[in-house]
Amino acid sequence: MKNDSESLIDFIDAEAIWNHIKKAENPAPSKVREVIAKALEQKGLGLEEAAVLLACEEKELDEEIFAAARSVKESIYGNRMVLFAPMYITNECSNCCSYCGFSITNKDLERRTLELDEIKKEVIALADQGHKRLLMVYGEHPRFGPAWIKETVEMVYATQSEKSGEIRRVNINCAPMSVEGFRTIAEAGIGTYQCFQETYHRKTYETVHLKGAKRNYLWRLHAMHRAMEGGIDDVGMGALFGLFDHRFELLGLLSHARQLEKDCGVGPHTISFPRIEPALGSELASNPPDVITDHRFKKIVAILRLAVPYTGLILTTRETKELRRELMDLGVSQMSAGSRTYPGAYSDPEYDRPEVQQFCIGDNRSLDEVIKEMADSGFYPSWCTACYRSGRTGDHFMTLAKKGFIHEYCIPNALLTFSEYLQDYASEETRKSGEALLAQGEKLMKSKRRNKEVEELLKRIKKGERDLYL
Ligand code: SAM
Ligand code: SF4
Secondary structure, three states: OOOOHHHOOOOOOHHHHHHHHHHOOOOOHHHHHHHHHHHOOOOOOOHHHHHHHHHOOOHHHHHHHHHHHHHHHHHHHOOEEEEEEEEEEEOOOOOEEOOOOOOOOOOOOOOOEOOHHHHHHHHHHHHHHOOOEEEEEEOOOOOOOHHHHHHHHHHHHHOOEOOOEOOOEEEEEOOOOOHHHHHHHHOOOOOEEEOOOEOOOHHHHHHHEEEOHHHOHHHHHOHHHHHHHOOOOEEEEEEOEOOOOHHHHHHHHHHHHHHHHHHHOOOOOEEEOOEOOOOOOOHHHHOOOOOOOHHHHHHHHHHHHHHOOOOEEEEOOOOOHHHHHHHHHHOOOEEEOOOOOOOOHHHOOOOOOOOOOOOOOOOOOOHHHHHHHHHHOOOEEEOOOHHHHOOOOHHHHHHHHOOOHHHHHHHHHHHHHHHHHHHHOOOHHHHHHHHHHHHOHHHHOOOHHHHHHHHHHHHHHHOOOOOOOO
16 A cells, blocks of 8 residues: 555446435335345445435335344444543644634634643543543644654553542544554554544545645545554544535445455445534534534434444434433444543533534533443443454454354453443432343343353452453
8 A cells, every 4th residue: 555645546436426426315115124124134235226215215224224224233343332432632723624613724723732741631530431432533744753652542541540440441533644654553552543534535635624734635545555554453433414415425435445345455444424413613513504404314324334344333422311321222332321522521610611522512421320221221231342452353354253252252251341331330210220131131142152151251350359351
């Protein structure tokens, strides 16, 4: 893979995407049902098939699409939900993205970059709430290169809270870098490298990225390829929904995923689908060009679930708690909780401060409140990091996931991490709800052998052992 962007090819075939969209218009109900039936085989969908589901506008058929997504979600992932918190390291940015509060043109934003000791404080505040998985988020600035990012990640892993332990997996969301740059950050032991293309429509991309390194569409498009070449096994892609026609963006995401699979032998570990939220200083963020209604958003999630059944789908606190609840059933497998979106927010006694944050949050509940609701509705929160720490990443993870591995490992590990949470961090009320759910854990596990093993491990956790996993 070349580092110089001149030689990079644009593998997003816009003409083909428009042809799929056009061809799929006004689909016959039988055609939609044919695609749904294929999706239920859990082998994924091609662009042409996803376009048919996107084109469907009949309420009754949409309900069938949702039912299929729920069924695939339940069958592959069970009732488990991986939880994480975003941790903003810097809001300094030299780019001008017209939808983002961190844009260089936003003179009202207070800029801040955390020092290493401030990162430590944030990590302790997060660990003391019970978090084990973080997504570190960075603005793009020439002062902050791969070596500095590596140092910040190492600081997180090195921090141990006296009360409660440590962060076990760090994912990062930062600007794309060269293969050598990725190699440097891989050395820090990052989990997933996440970077969103924002829009796959090139002309729109140029219109909303007005200044700075991010203007280079192809450099960003090839970021996942370079990350993998640099030794990062798990990559996460995404599009910022609202910038351009959602049908084009969804098919763009699928094209990107397929290309990565073709070139690198493994597709994305996760896909994110943030919807634009109002942001300080951004006119565009308050009036997005493509209006993504809640119904449309639900369809985007459901179609992604059917098209890439084994790829993690990530939802953030940009959305309201009511919608998040529905999307959990429809396909989401990972979500952030208790999020704060500015550097230093978790250890800030004066939280909440709009003059420093990136965008508005739709779900302001604490981690404990989110978990209580999950437990009451039968969902197991999971902080499992076993695969990443046992080298079951990238290609290896995908192959295993396709063989019912989630039921053999992920669900038991979810129960173990949930039990740790209940003992160490939960409020009285959450503990009650959680214990009641854990008592039914056995029924959720398909393997009798695993049942016995998990029972033993749960007993050890009750006696005070920590960080046990399969
Ligand atoms: N600076 C890096 C970049 O742009 O890739 C990473 C950090 S950036 C804060 C992370 C993501 O936030 C962006 O990729 C974008 O999709 C999302 N974002 C920016 N403005 C947003 C808004 N107004 N509403 C929702 N998401 C937004
Ligand atoms: Fe900077 Fe990323 Fe925000 Fe763009 S989206 S202004 S690059 S932080």
